[in-house]
Amino acid sequence: MSRNKVNVERVMRARRRRRKSCPFCADKTIVIDYKDGKLLRRFITERGKIVPRRVSGVCARHQRGLALAIKRGRHIAFLPFLATE
Amino acid sequence: MIRHEYETIYVTRPDIESDKQARIDDKLKGIVENKGGELFMFEQWGKRKLAYPIRRSLQGSYQYMHYAAPADLPVELERNMNLEDSLIRYITxxxxxxxDVDVVRAGAEAAQAERVQRLGLSLGAESADEGDQDDVTEDAKDTKDTKDAKDTKDTKDTKDTKDTKGAEGAGKAKKED
Structure with missing residues (x-):
């Protein structure tokens, strides 16, 4: 019974969620650049993980570019591989 | 000859002497220029905090190169970068x-301006303790002004600028001590 309740809540929450639009599609002037740590930091968690696009709302195409940029950024230490708190 | 447009960033240890830094810079610049490449821009991004320590170092000195070159040049460049102990990271x-090299060369300055603006670069003057880096920014500007007039001397100008900067940097570093 309790499990059922959880399911119902989840469905309701899902229904309420608004579809976010991709920030890179919305503003085509933004360049996804591995050198731009400030921009990329918005798409990693505090721990340093890449934010999934179901959370950030980034479209598939831009998420691919973003993931590549973040990985390059990590390599040259603009971004952390993992952040310790 | 087919040439591609590349950019390379390399990170050196922040604690090396400036003449050693200059030697590395000149060597890598030389490779680009002597092996069929054309260097459009060489930028000193200065010392920056690393997102994680690399070989116990928390800071790194960033250099940026924008160039066009045949495909085998970056291989040679990276081979040389691997030989430098104080070069801790690079990416090409x-x-x-x-x-078309001429087209890229023509747009290189605009690209640099855009890059500086978008990334908030202060071409070297990153941290307060970087006295010698202020010169870099000024020198770079001088180079730019002269460039408009004499297009063909572009890379030479840049090179000269860097050479003098290396010397000045050495002087300043001593002062800091």
């Missing part, structure tokens, strides 16, 4: 394939 990215 092919920006565009089979480019």
């Amino acid at each position: 990215v092919r920006l565009n394939e089979n480019v």
Whole structure:
């Protein structure tokens, strides 16, 4: 019974969620650049993980570019591989 | 000859002497220029905090090169970078394939301006303790002004600028001590 309740809540929450639009599609002037740590930091968690696009709302195409940029950024230490708190 | 547009960033240890830094810079610049490449821009991004320590170092000195070159040049460049102990990281990215070098050269300054603006670069004057880096910014500007007039001397100007900067940097570093 309790499990059922959880399911119902989840469905309701899902229904309420608004579809976010991709920030890179919305503003085509933004360049996804591995050198731009400030921009990329918005798409990693505090721990340093890449934010999934179901959370950030980034479209598939831009998420691919973003993931590549973040990985390059990590390599040259603009971004952390993992952040310790 | 097919040439591609590349950019390379390399990170050196922040604690090396400036003449050693200059030696590395000149060597890598020389490779680009002597092996069929054309260097459009060389930028000192100065000392920056690393997102994680690399070989116990929390800071790194960043250098940026924008150039066009045949495909085997970055290989040679990276081989040389691997030989430098105080070079802790590098990355080379092919920006565009089979480019018209003249076109890229013409747009290189605009690209630099855009880059500086977008990334908030202060071409070297990153941290307060970087006295010698202020010169870099000024020198770079001088180079730019002269460039408009004499297009063909572009890379030479840049090179001269860097050479003098290396010397000045050495002087300043001593002062800091």
